[in-house]
Amino acid sequence: MTKQLEKKHSLAVRWLHWISFPLLALMIWSGLLIYWANAIYGFKIFGYELFHFFPTWFYDILGIPLRLAEGISLHFFFMWFFALNGVIYVLYLIFSGEWRAILPVPGSFKRAALVSLHDLHILKKLPPQGKYNDAQRIAYTGVILLGAGSIITGLAIYKPLQLSWLTWILGGYEWARWEHFWVMILFVLFFVVHVIQVLLAGWNNFRSMITGFEVVKTDAVATETMVEEGAKV
Amino acid sequence: MSEDKGLDNEVLLEKVREIEAAKRDDKIIDKENTAYILGEKSGLSAPLTDGEAGKIMSRRSRRSFLIGGAAAVAGYFGYRWLRQPDNFYIFERMFRFNENVSQTFFESSDLAPEFPRELAGARVNGLIGMGEDFSADSWRLQVTGLSNPQQFSLDEIKSLPRTEMTTELKCIEGWSIICNWTGVRFSDFAAQFFPVLRDGGTPNLQRLPENLTQYVSLVTPDQGYYVGWDMQSILHPQTLLAYEMNGEPLKPEHGAPLRLVSATKYGIKQLKRIGSIEFTNVRPADYWAEQGYDWYSGH
Structure with a gap:
């Protein structure tokens, strides 16, 4: 048995990743404090509301009611740090070349479906992949787009006069608010799936986001295959 | 082995x-x-x-x-x-920072969209500062900070250039409503009555607002509700001293006889039933800012 250490996450990515977590949490939390004051969204089918954002018990458990001013002060404080962290991350991806590991490539959507089937234990074999599989590529690119979307829709409702063109593009003030809300919901869904996947992936993978390194087993079988493949060239 | x-x-x-x-x-x-x-x-x-x-x-x-x-x-x-209450000033400083950023990019030529008149509606929200003991007939608008302290009757205000706009009023709570307003632009009002200047010199209308005091304070007759405005926002062409709403004289619950309406700030800043206006260089007290809201609250 031999092992190899794989450098998975640079120091910058690890810091940016972990800083984004409390910042996103604070933005969502303060956003909820604000949303409560005009909580009008829900899932409606033929005029019948299946689910309202959010049920009373949800607000009560979290102690959300009557904290609009507090929500605004937090939201418009941490927005700068949230946006700055995201911008630095994107710049880092561009200049380090690490965008290569994250951007979807031709065939990514097809292979991402196969990865999902594998994760659901329907398929045995994983499609070939680089550092991240294609489902991860789509998810990680998607969450960057969510970050951009949160800033764009947020600006449209924050400065609907100065940025009236942006608000107009997004369908007006009310639509922009609705879009800002759904960006938040998608962020939460990403978070839930991300945490589940990390739990399933195990300690070695989790540790790599803290130490930067993952221990890779180079077991006998794999080695044999590699030796054979190596022999072919 | x-x-x-x-x-x-x-x-x-x-x-x-x-x-x-x-x-x-x-x-x-x-x-x-x-x-x-x-x-x-x-x-x-x-x-x-x-x-x-x-x-x-x-x-x-x-x-x-x-x-x-x-x-x-x-x-x-x-x-x-x-998050300690003593440190709330840090959040207030950030509000102030955001205000400065906002003002840097603020152009009075940036206009909020106007809507067809038919879309206009009404929603009553908030009656702070509208005490029972009030008579519209004896009402006079008190203005201080002009060359001479002055009083205006509603007819005098109505004699100023009339402006109508159908804009979206945005409440800080997150809802919005399209309303049709008629009144006099605050900038027209200010231009007419030469407010005192920062340096005390001769008014020059070409140099508004740089030459004016920094702030305007608006207070209800019972002094129960008061707002502070930066000069830039209050002189925006979509800020009116309104006396009509949706084609009818302003109703008491909407701020009769005269209220402020604007596309530049949230509803909490659009004072109903204005009692007095003051041009000042001191940042005015603001009812909702004292409750922890953003003093600027601008769009």
Whole structure:
């Protein structure tokens, strides 16, 4: 048995990743404090509301009611740090070349479906992949787009006069608010799936986001295959 | 037996090293591999024995977890410190910073969209500062900070240039409503009555608002509700002293006889039933800012 250490996450990515977590949490939390004051969204089918954002018990458990001013002060404080962290991350991806590991490539959507089937234990074999599989590529690119979307829709409702063109593009003030809300919901869904996947992936993978390194087993079988493949060239 | 295994491991290690070297030379290419498509690099170390790998990882882990843990603890206590009531001034400073950023990009030529008149509606929200003891007939608008303190009757205000607009009123709670307003632009009002200037010199209408006082304070007759405005926003062409709403004289619940309406700020700043207006260089007190809201509250 031999092992190899794989450098998975640079120091910058690890810091940016972990800083984004409390910042996103604070933005969502303060956003909820604000949303409560005009909580009008829900899932409606033929005029019948299946689910309202959010049920009373949800607000009560979290102690959300009557904290609009507090929500605004937090939201418009941490927005700068949230946006700055995201911008630095994107710049880092561009200049380090690490965008290569994250951007979807031709065939990514097809292979991402196969990865999902594998994760659901329907398929045995994983499609070939680089550092991240294609489902991860789509998810990680998607969450960057969510970050951009949160800033764009947020600006449209924050400065609907100065940025009236942006608000107009997004369908007006009310639509922009609705879009800002759904960006938040998608962020939460990403978070839930991300945490589940990390739990399933195990300690070695989790540790790599803290130490930067993952221990890779180079077991006998794999080695044999590699030796054979190596022999072919 | 154990010697054999040791030897096997040695051989295996050697082989893996060879393969790694070959890989680095791009000799092994998996064209199906997404990493290959974009030319992604992988950072694999040289092959190690279990013992070596374990040793390196535990050293790295200890270091990283200690730093990470310290950062998490610092973040937690930093946040708790920030949220102490005594430190709310930090959030107020950020409001002020945001205000400065906003004012830097503010152009009075930026206009909020106007809507067809038919879309106009009404929604009553908030009756602070509208005490029962009020007579519209004896009402006069008190203005201080003009060259001479002055009073205006509603008819006098109505005699000023009339402006109509159908804009979206945005409440800080998150809802909005389209309303049709008629009144006099605050900028027209100010231009007519020469407010005192920062430096006390002769008014020059071409140099508005630079030449004016920095702020305007508006207060209800019972002084129960008061708002402060920056000069830039209150002189915006979509800020009116309104006396009609949706084609009818303003109703008491909407701020009769005269109220402020604007596309530049949230509803909390659009004072109903204005009693007095003051041009001032002192940042005016603001009812909702005192409750922890953003003093500027501008769009």
